[in-house]
Amino acid sequence: MSISSDNAQAYWRENLRIIMTYLSIWFVASYGCGVLFVEELNAISLGGYPLGFWFGQQGSIFVFVVLIWAYVASMNKLDAKYDVHE
Amino acid sequence: MSLDLLTYLFIGGSFVLYLGIAVWARAGSTKEFYVAGGGVPPIANGMATAADWMSAASFISLAGLISFIGRDGSAYLMGWTGGYVLLALLLAPYLRKFGKFTVPDFVGDRYYSSTARTIAVICTIVISFTYVAGQMRGVGIVFSRYLHVDIDTGVYIGMTIVFFYAVLGGMKGITYTQVAQYCVLILAFMVPAFFLSAQITGHILPQTGLGATLESGQSVLATLDKLSMDLGFSQYTAGKKSTIDMFFLTVALMCGTAGLPHVIVRFFTVPRVKDARTSAGWALIFIAILYTSVPGVAGFGRVNLIQTINGPENAGTEYAQMPQWFKNWENAGLLGWNDRNGDGKVQYAAGKAFEGKGKPAYAADDTRGELGQRLATNAVVGAEFDASKQPFANEVYVDRDIMVLANPEVADLPHWVIALVAAGAVAAALSTAAGLLLVISTAISHDLMKKTINPNITDAQELMYARAAAVVAIVIAGYFGINPPGFVAQVVALAFGLACASVFPTIMLGIFYKRMNTQGAIAGMLTGLVATIAYMWYFVWGGGTPDQYFMGISPGGFGTVGMILHFIVAYVVAQMTPEPPAEIQAIVEDLRIPRGAGSAHAH
Numbered sequence: 001m002s003i004s005s006d007n008a009q010a011y012w013r014e015n016l017r018i019i020m021t022y023l024s025i026w027f028v029a030s031y032g033c034g035v036l037f038v039e040e041l042n043a044i045s046l047g048g049y050p051l052g053f054w055f056g057q058q059g060s061i062f063v064f065v066v067l068i069w070a071y072v073a074s075m076n077k078l079d080a081k082y083d084v085h086e
Numbered sequence: 087m088s089l090d091l092l093t094y095l096f097i098g099g100s101f102v103l104y105l106g107i108a109v110w111a112r113a114g115s116t117k118e119f120y121v122a123g124g125g126v127p128p129i130a131n132g133m134a135t136a137a138d139w140m141s142a143a144s145f146i147s148l149a150g151l152i153s154f155i156g157r158d159g160s161a162y163l164m165g166w167t168g169g170y171v172l173l174a175l176l177l178a179p180y181l182r183k184f185g186k187f188t189v190p191d192f193v194g195d196r197y198y199s200s201t202a203r204t205i206a207v208i209c210t211i212v213i214s215f216t217y218v219a220g221q222m223r224g225v226g227i228v229f230s231r232y233l234h235v236d237i238d239t240g241v242y243i244g245m246t247i248v249f250f251y252a253v254l255g256g257m258k259g260i261t262y263t264q265v266a267q268y269c270v271l272i273l274a275f276m277v278p279a280f281f282l283s284a285q286i287t288g289h290i291l292p293q294t295g296l297g298a299t300l301e302s303g304q305s306v307l308a309t310l311d312k313l314s315m316d317l318g319f320s321q322y323t324a325g326k327k328s329t330i331d332m333f334f335l336t337v338a339l340m341c342g343t344a345g346l347p348h349v350i351v352r353f354f355t356v357p358r359v360k361d362a363r364t365s366a367g368w369a370l371i372f373i374a375i376l377y378t379s380v381p382g383v384a385g386f387g388r389v390n391l392i393q394t395i396n397g398p399e400n401a402g403t404e405y406a407q408m409p410q411w412f413k414n415w416e417n418a419g420l421l422g423w424n425d426r427n428g429d430g431k432v433q434y435a436a437g438k439a440f441e442g443k444g445k446p447a448y449a450a451d452d453t454r455g456e457l458g459q460r461l462a463t464n465a466v467v468g469a470e471f472d473a474s475k476q477p478f479a480n481e482v483y484v485d486r487d488i489m490v491l492a493n494p495e496v497a498d499l500p501h502w503v504i505a506l507v508a509a510g511a512v513a514a515a516l517s518t519a520a521g522l523l524l525v526i527s528t529a530i531s532h533d534l535m536k537k538t539i540n541p542n543i544t545d546a547q548e549l550m551y552a553r554a555a556a557v558v559a560i561v562i563a564g565y566f567g568i569n570p571p572g573f574v575a576q577v578v579a580l581a582f583g584l585a586c587a588s589v590f591p592t593i594m595l596g597i598f599y600k601r602m603n604t605q606g607a608i609a610g611m612l613t614g615l616v617a618t619i620a621y622m623w624y625f626v627w628g629g630g631t632p633d634q635y636f637m638g639i640s641p642g643g644f645g646t647v648g649m650i651l652h653f654i655v656a657y658v659v660a661q662m663t664p665e666p667p668a669e670i671q672a673i674v675e676d677l678r679i680p681r682g683a684g685s686a687h688a689h
Contacts, residue, residue, distance in 0.1 A: 005675075012678050019175050026171050030164045030340075035332050038157075038325070048297025048305040053323045056160030057152075057381040058293060061167045061374050068174045068367040075179075075363060084681045086358045 011082040018074050022067050029055065029063035092505035093232045100270055100509045101247055104263045104516070108251030111259045116548050119256030120187040120528055126261055126355040132368025134261045135352045137268035137513070138521035139166075139373060141217070142224025143578070145271060145514035148377075150489035152384035153391075156314075156322040159384070161332055165339025167370060167377050172344040172590075174366035178353040180597045182362035183677045187354060188525075189347045189589060190533040196596040198670055199604040200538055205611050207538075209588050210347045210529045215562070216581040217348075218522040222567025224515040231418050231491065232508040241567040244516060245560050252520045252527075253556045257355060260520045267517040272375060274510020278494045278503050279379045282386045285497055292382025306385055313392050316400065318436030318476030322388070327640075334643030342582030342645055345590030348518075348525040359680035387489045390496045395434040395482060402431035402478065405457045411495035416460055420485035422446030423459050426469040427479065430457060437471060437480040440464050446483050523563065527555035579642040580622050587614030587648025595656055600674045602656065605663040610656025618648035 033041055038052030046054055079085035113119040126134070144166070152159030184192055189210055194203025222241050229240025251259045283295035287306060299305050304312070310322040320326055327335070343349065352369075353362045395412075397403040405423065412432075415421040423432050424439040424446070438444040446462035453461045471479035491511065494504045531552035536543060543551070588611045595602045595610070622641045624630040632640070639647065665671075676682075 008675065008679055015678070022171075022175060026168065030168050031333060031336065034160055034164055035329060035336060042323070046297075047294065048299060049307065050323055053157055053160075053307070054297075056157060057163050058378050060164050061378050064167050064171050065367070065370050065374050067171055068363075068370055071175055072360075072363045072367055076360065079360070079680055084679050086360065086681055 007082055011078065011084060014078055014082075015075070018071070018078065022071050022074075026064065026067055030060040034060050089501045089504060090232075090234075092501050093508050096502075096505040096509040097233070097512055100266075100513060103266055104247065105250055107263045107266055108255045108259045111255050111262045113254070113256035113258045113549075116532075116545050116552070118258045119549055119552055120532065121351075121354045122256075122258040122261045124355060125357055128356055128361040128365035129368050130261070130265050131352060131356050131361075131365040133268040133372055134264035135349065135365065135369035136372035137264040137271065137517040138352060139349060139369070139518070140271065140376060140514055141518035142221055142511065142515040144376065145275060145511055146224060146228075146490050147487050149380045149384040149387060149493075150486035152381060153388045153489050154486050155326070156310075156320070157325045158327045158332065159381075160325075161327075161335045161339060163377055163380065165336045166343055167373060168336075169340040169343025170366055170370040170373070172340060173349070173353070174363055174370075177344060177350065177590075177593055177597070178362040178366050179359045179680065180677050181350060181593070182353050182356065183359050183680060184673075185354075187351075188528050188533055189350055189593070190529060191537070192596065193592060193607070194533070194537065196670065196673065197592075197602075197604045197607040198667070199608065202604060202607050202611070203533060203537065205608065205615075206589070206592075207529050207533045209584055209611070209615070210533075211526055213346065213581045213585055213589075214348060214522045214526045214529075215559075215566075216577045218519055218526075218559075218563040219566030219570060220578060221515045221519040221522070222563050223570050225512060225519070226567055227487070228491070228508055228511045228515070231414075232505075238568050241564055244512075244519070244567070245564040248516060248520050248523065249557070249560050252523050252560070253553050256552070257351075257524055260524055261355060263520070264517045267513040268372060270513040271510040271517070272372070274506045274513070275376050275383075275490075276379060278497070278499055278507060279383050281499050281503065282390075282493060282497050283382055286386050286389065292379045292386070296382040296385050306389065310385055310389060313389065316477070317392070317396075317434065318472065322385075328638050330638055331640055331643055334639045334646040336643075337649075338586045338643050338645035339582055341590045341649060342584075342586035345585035345588070345593070346581075347529075347585075347589065348521045350589075350593075351525055351528075352521075383490065383493065387493045387496070390493070391484065391489075392434060394496055395432055400477070402429070402433035402481075404430055405432055405459055406430075408432055409495075409498075411492055413458075414495070415485075415488055415492060419446070419448060420488045422462055422483040424462060424465040424481050424483075425455070425457075425459070426466060426481050432481060433478045434482040434484075435471070435476040435478055435480040437476075439466055439479075439481050440483055441466055444483055445485070519563065523556055523559045526559040527552050530555040530559075580619070583618045583622060583642070583645030583648065584615065586645035587618040587652055591649050591652040591656070595653070597674070597677065599657075599660075600671050601660060601665055603660050603663055603666045606656040606658075606660030609659040610652040613655040614648040614652035617651050618645050621647075 034056035041052035042050035044051040190203050190206035193206035225244035226237035226240035230237045251263050279292045280290050283292040287295040287298035289295035289298050314322050356365050440446045441464040447464045455461050469479040535551050536548050592611050621644045625641045
């Protein structure tokens, strides 16, 4: 391995922080809006959909797609910063 | 051209394409057979993953399911897509860096134990077989309806096709066939979805169409809510399940998705760690195209179905006036009419028209009533109903599975669309079956023969074992397709529960918790397995009743509890036993850094 163990530790810590950030968004969009607070959100209407229903059946999926690609971009940047990319 | 001829052309044409690809992409080495040589471009792998993932259940059953249960269907939509976020963030890149061929490979090497490997092999085989049985059945159903052969013959045709490209081509053949199958299935799903949406709402996209306002001035969803309530069904946009049950079910489906061996193994086929992340992104885009259209298709299908059967006055339609599709599906045994009030009209509302599970049972001699309708042996006698909730008693049985297949006929779309849907359903079922069969054959030839029983076999011998195992697996899968277990839905729930309670947590701990050792991993996997199986067993076969549910959690969501127990037990046991050897800890350090993934290597 070309990088020092300190560097590897720092890389891993930053990676974990990125994962936690994205997983919080993932949780809020699906479990938050689609399950836990669905009734409250249903009081709001969006393009003909009750908002909670929309999150459960459409919105959360759009958020998931964006999340993965944002994660890909963040990780590519992080890999370059620590020079661990291939 | 007639519908039959078009259907033969579409399905036949797609088979020629798949077989052509199989011959072109024959596998010559174990590496090509297991991981397609490790050189699949991420976008192609994304498509293959999407086809692998979207089975007959996604294509045929999901929209039907949501059509009938409304908002509670969110658990499946979120669960079966949100799992890809977990895969991309928590598993795929690290497993790719680890660079082996299979899930048991990772478990066996990371936990330096052949016991752990064997438990993983058992999980893999059980999960994959429960899944594949449903696929073969799906192929049989589509063939029986569209090619007018019986279901068993349909299963044999499906077995032959899969045999060719899975056994000859291995992962390489399967991957490129799946790319073609994805194109066929997505086209087959989207074309009728666009037609339906445009016809009903004027919006081309079903995603916005479901929110659109109809000529009546009401939105589609409001119309659905009203129709449902008027007929005594529950409100479409309201949930029936408790919040805690929805929560646990969604977690079980998400983590189960991330822990399914046939999905995980797809990420071993890309060249670099970075490609593993990208290909999860592509896979989810390709999956989302279908999944975000499903709620629209479900909603439009439901409105169409109710309005066609009950007519503009919402009072029922004379049986003689019913369109041809109604009679076709009645002949296929998936629709049924029981004229309970004897008025000759077909009327659809809440409640059962047939005894038992509500599905009509037809005698072999095909008894017909005065109007030509099939007479079931279990028809409900009398026409009692709760007049405060609905205008008439329900007289109809509609199988959920026909919603997608019947939609184009209900909406009176051109014949080529109907033929396309048939080809798409076959593509969905075959692509998933092939992926699963490969995982089963790999588990046997690589994890069991090569790694556990006889490490001295050569590459050529291992390849021979892999092909032989694939043949055996196809035969067993075909057997289950012809003699399906009577509880398919529960069995599939079990597959997700096991993946969620055993495979997903053990891989996660292996990557994120360096201190996790053999003892902890084995104790955790066994706890997850036993707890999940015992709970499901008790409630599905052991006579348990819903009021005995633990915290109100239905068996489908219990995999989540199994996973929590897995984490706790694994942690406690690992604390009480020696930490893993230094070289294993070094491996964990190494798999966290992307550089140097190289190609997937054997040993």
